Amino acid sequence: MTELEVDEDLAHERRAWRAQKLGWGVITLLLTLGAAGLLGEGPANRRTAAAENLSVRALYERTLRHNAQSELLATVRSDAIAGERALLTVGQEWLSSVKVHSVVPEPEAVRAVPGGMQYEFRAAGGDFDATFHFEPSGFGSVPLRLEAAGHPPLLLRQFILP
Amino acid sequence: MDSIARGLAVYFFLLLVFRLSGKRTLAQTTPFDLILLLIISETTQQAMVDNDHSMTNAALLILTLVGADLLLSVLKLRFQPLHRLLEGLPLVLVREGRTLDERMKRSRVDKDDVLSAARLQHGLERLEDVRYAVLETSGEISIIPKR
Numbered sequence: 349m350t351e352l353e354v355d356e357d358l359a360h361e362r363r364a365w366r367a368q369k370l371g372w373g374v375i376t377l378l379l380t381l382g383a384a385g386l387l388g389e390g391p392a393n394r395r396t397a398a399a400e401n402l403s404v405r406a407l408y409e410r411t412l413r414h415n416a417q418s419e420l421l422a423t424v425r426s427d428a429i430a431g432e433r434a435l436l437t438v439g440q441e442w443l444s445s446v447k448v449h450s451v452v453p454e455p456e457a458v459r460a461v462p463g464g465m466q467y468e469f470r471a472a473g474g475d476f477d478a479t480f481h482f483e484p485s486g487f488g489s490v491p492l493r494l495e496a497a498g499h500p501p502l503l504l505r506q507f508i509l510p
Numbered sequence: 511m512d513s514i515a516r517g518l519a520v521y522f523f524l525l526l527v528f529r530l531s532g533k534r535t536l537a538q539t540t541p542f543d544l545i546l547l548l549i550i551s552e553t554t555q556q557a558m559v560d561n562d563h564s565m566t567n568a569a570l571l572i573l574t575l576v577g578a579d580l581l582l583s584v585l586k587l588r589f590q591p592l593h594r595l596l597e598g599l600p601l602v603l604v605r606e607g608r609t610l611d612e613r614m615k616r617s618r619v620d621k622d623d624v625l626s627a628a629r630l631q632h633g634l635e636r637l638e639d640v641r642y643a644v645l646e647t648s649g650e651i652s653i654i655p656k657r
Contacts, residue, residue, distance in 0.1 A: 352642050352654065354600050361601055365616050371530030415560060510519070 388413040388509055395504075403428035403499035404436070408492070412484045412508045417449075420480040420492075426473070428496035434471040436478060437501075439464045439493030445486035445508065452479045464493065484508040512560075513567050517574030520558050524550075525596070533598060534618045537649025597647045604643035607656070617645050627651040 378387070385392030388411045398405040407421040424434045440463055455467040455478075469478060484490075487508050495501035528535065539547070558571055586593040603614050604624055614620065624643045628634035632655045642654040 352602065352644070354602060354644060356602055357594075357599050360594060360599055361613075361616075364598060368530055368532055371526075375527075375530070 387411060388416065397502060397504045399494070399496070399502035400500045403496040404494045404502045406492075406494055406502060406504065408504070408506065410506065412506055414484055414487060414508055414510050417481065417483050420482065422478050422480065422494050424471075424476045424478075424496045426475050428499050429471050429476055430497070432471055434469040434476040434478075435466055435497035436469070437461055437464050437466045437493075437495040437497070438480075439491060439501075442490055442492040442506075445490040446482040446484050448480055448482045450481045452481070464495075466497070513558075513562070513570040514574045516558050516560065517571045518578060520554055521575055521578045524554065529596065529598075532618060533645060533647065533649040535649070600647060601645045602642060603645050603651070604637065604640050607638035607640055609637070613645075619645060619651065624651060624653075628653045628655070 381387050384390070388409065393409050393411055394407065395410045396405065396407050403425050405423040405425070407423075409418050412418050422436055422438075424436055428434075443465060451467065453469060455469050457468040459466050459468070467478065469476060484506075487510055489505050489507050492504050492506055493501050559567065582596065586596060601613055601617060603610055603617065603619055609621060609624070614624075621637065624640065625634075625637060627643065627650075628637070628640050631653045632639075634640060634653065634655055639656055640653055641656045644652045644654075646652055
């Protein structure tokens, strides 16, 4: 009776089994991070931040996904609104890394200012909320600067996953 | 350039996931496995194609995937260690009618899987009629009966 001719290597197999176990650990870790919202989407991913003198607040997602829709809620405090005009400047770096699909409510005017774009809204009194619906088109860490006219800016970062 | 990078990223990600998941994953295409494969392909396709539905993008992606596969097959032929790493090696699970339990457990194969392969391939009725059962790199079990 002849022995089976097979290219078997038990040491290699044991290494492969160890690598597989490690791989399953990585898969579990990634799924846990995903479920916790650390890979974008989900409540754990939402953050709020405010400028030094609270003139602007933002509700945003810390981690974004490339080409996946997201929202940014920017609130301008009533005492940072002059008359019925809320002026909100958004930094150019952020605007270059996302495609803004719509801003609600629609701004009355949008103008280029040094370092970004200034959105002018008609405000009805009280704090003013503007929601930016956008889609990240870049990758990596992106700085977001929001500024109510004449007030210190709110600086934060979002991270765009591939 | 973006299409090629996306195609390569998806190709190597799938290669890694399926290699890490073991030989037996999706080796037997049950109806559920088939549905799972379809869902995986649909999910993959959306990430690869992105928003570009042009013929150029499709052609680039197909060429990237086929090219990566061709290149790896040539490299695997030339470099044996790479072949072993990417494809794995066959593993004997049953020798002279006796199961090698640790190997079977680690490979996620049970006695019923071996008996099923023995019935399907050679119409064998009992494990002792099996001389060798080998888990092939494809994830299938091949049976050599006792004469």
